[in-house]
Amino acid sequence: MSLLIKNGRVVTSNDDFIGDVLCEGETITAVGQGLTAPAGAEVVDATGKLVFPGFIDPHVHIYLPFMGTYAKDDYDSASRAALVGGTTSLIEMVCPGRQEDPVEAYKLWKSKAEGLSACDFAFHMGVTRFDESTPAALKEIVADGTASFKVFLAYKGALGVDDEELYKTLALAKELGVIVTAHCENESLVSQLQAKLLAEGKTGPEWHEPSRPVQVETEGVRHLMTFAELTGAHVYVVHTSCKGAVHAAMEAKLRGVQAWVETVIPYLVLDDTAAQKPDFEGAKYVMSPPIRAARHQPFLWDALRSGAVSTVATDHAPFDFGPGDGSGQKEMGRGDFTKIPNGIPSVEHRVRLLYTHGVATGRIDLPTFVNAASTRAAKLFGLYPRKGTIQPGADADLVVYDPAVKETLSAKTHLMATDYDAFEGWQVTGRCDLVTVRGKKMVEAGKFVGELGHGKFLKREPTHF
Numbered sequence: 287m288s289l290l291i292k293n294g295r296v297v298t299s300n301d302d303f304i305g306d307v308l309c310e311g312e313t314i315t316a317v318g319q320g321l322t323a324p325a326g327a328e329v330v331d332a333t334g335k336l337v338f339p340g341f342i343d344p345h346v347h348i349y350l351p352f353m354g355t356y357a358k359d360d361y362d363s364a365s366r367a368a369l370v371g372g373t374t375s376l377i378e379m380v381c382p383g384r385q386e387d388p389v390e391a392y393k394l395w396k397s398k399a400e401g402l403s404a405c406d407f408a409f410h411m412g413v414t415r416f417d418e419s420t421p422a423a424l425k426e427i428v429a430d431g432t433a434s435f436k437v438f439l440a441y442k443g444a445l446g447v448d449d450e451e452l453y454k455t456l457a458l459a460k461e462l463g464v465i466v467t468a469h470c471e472n473e474s475l476v477s478q479l480q481a482k483l484l485a486e487g488k489t490g491p492e493w494h495e496p497s498r499p500v501q502v503e504t505e506g507v508r509h510l511m512t513f514a515e516l517t518g519a520h521v522y523v524v525h526t527s528c529k530g531a532v533h534a535a536m537e538a539k540l541r542g543v544q545a546w547v548e549t550v551i552p553y554l555v556l557d558d559t560a561a562q563k564p565d566f567e568g569a570k571y572v573m574s575p576p577i578r579a580a581r582h583q584p585f586l587w588d589a590l591r592s593g594a595v596s597t598v599a600t601d602h603a604p605f606d607f608g609p610g611d612g613s614g615q616k617e618m619g620r621g622d623f624t625k626i627p628n629g630i631p632s633v634e635h636r637v638r639l640l641y642t643h644g645v646a647t648g649r650i651d652l653p654t655f656v657n658a659a660s661t662r663a664a665k666l667f668g669l670y671p672r673k674g675t676i677q678p679g680a681d682a683d684l685v686v687y688d689p690a691v692k693e694t695l696s697a698k699t700h701l702m703a704t705d706y707d708a709f710e711g712w713q714v715t716g717r718c719d720l721v722t723v724r725g726k727k728m729v730e731a732g733k734f735v736g737e738l739g740h741g742k743f744l745k746r747e748p749t750h751f
């Protein structure tokens with residue numbers, strides 16, 4: 287099966303030209319101008335449209351037992367949602383409980399995707415305990431093709447690791463050449479501030495942010511950077527929300543620490559007034575680190591433009607709001623904000639929100655957009671140039687984007703499994719007209735037309751020595 291996409295504006299992280307892309311089988315075989323279609327090829331006219339490499343979301347949660355409940359999506363809903371939003375590869379966090387066997391947990395997480403996912407997928411292996419059996423288990427997981435780890439410096443007593451475990455995880459990562467992604471918040475400060483606020487009767491979702499202020503995140507990043515400096519490990523700070531945290535990572539980079547920074551789409555487009563919405567609606571916007579005051583947004587956009595922030599992910603973590611009778615997942619935290627399951631669903635909307643609020647407003651240019659939403663993740667996580675670019679030999683993962691279409695986001699129409707949409711009623715500029723995964727059409731005219739189970743596990747080699 288061949289597909290020739292003609293006369294589109296082809297944009298990669300370092301190129302932008304009007305041209306054609308030829309896909310044969312699962313692979314891109316030619317990129318240029320005036321390409322001729324081989325016999326039997328389907329020809330798509332992309333005049334007036336943008337042609338992007340498939341987008342990569344390097345931080346999602348799909349199967350997630352967390353805070354006494356389970357995230358709502360599975361790979362059926364999440365991969366279809368990702369694809370209509372232009373995301374062709376997901377990297378999911380494996381988050382075992384501290385008592386769980388890492389290899390068993392890894393197999394469980396992988397089994398949730400295999401045979402079901404419509405898009406390609408990979409994993410970051412969560413290290414939530416480190417004892418004498420951990421190195422062998424992690425070596426087995428890396429040998430299977432999962433060449434990155436995840437640590438939590440938050441979530442005391444649940445997913446969080448202590449300093450000895452952090453040191454040993456980073457030292458092992460350095461030895462194996464894998465990058466360590468990290469959730470950076472000082473867990474002791476969080477638990478002290480939570481207790482203080484609750485004792486003062488401050489129980490609503492609007493107190494989530496004050497319980498994890500910017501200093502807590504900044505300290506978490508500094509802490510990680512000290513450990514990275516002393517072990518030589520390569521580290522990637524996930525979901526960075528504020529100026530202090532980015533500065534802490536950049537200061538470390540200037541000392542020679544191998545560090546990269548991710549932000550997530552909610553921080554770029556939402557501010558702390560979301561969690562202050564009345565009638566407990568603020569709970570829809572509770573995630574950690576919290577959505578910050580609006581003044582952090584222009585800083586994050588500048589940081590994206592300058593490259594201080596490398597990637598824009600989602601941290602998709604979907605929990606239902608509920609019908610309002612107390613039975614919903616977010617409602618578990620009515621009367622105690624510390625019990626609101628943390629997370630915002632956004633895997634479907636990341637690319638279009640980034641285009642709308644970044645490219646269409648002139649905050650970032652098209653190559654920066656592609657870099658942040660696809661190419662950088664491919665390079666950092668061992669997927670490049672198979673993913674993240676448009677060149678002969680790359681997987682035929684493509685997005686034909688029509689910037690002339692405007693659509694309104696809503697829980698009534700989204701494919702994510704949650705009963706609410708954090709961006710309800712927001713208008714976005716552009717639609718993913720055509721999306722392919724390894725040459726197969728998964729989305730046409732913005733609708734999912736693909737096949738569940740088409741997605742493949744992406745084996746990755748260590749690259750961070």
Ligand code: URP
Pocket residue numbers: 347469525572573574575601603628629630
């Ligand atoms: O609030 C969040 N971020 N929920 C998902 C778990 C995590 O910390 O990434």
Ligand code: ZN
Pocket residue numbers: 469524525574575
């Ligand atoms: Zn996190």
Ligand code: ZN
Pocket residue numbers: 505506508509
């Ligand atoms: Zn510290």
Ligand code: ZN
Pocket residue numbers: 345346347379601603
């Ligand atoms: Zn996360």
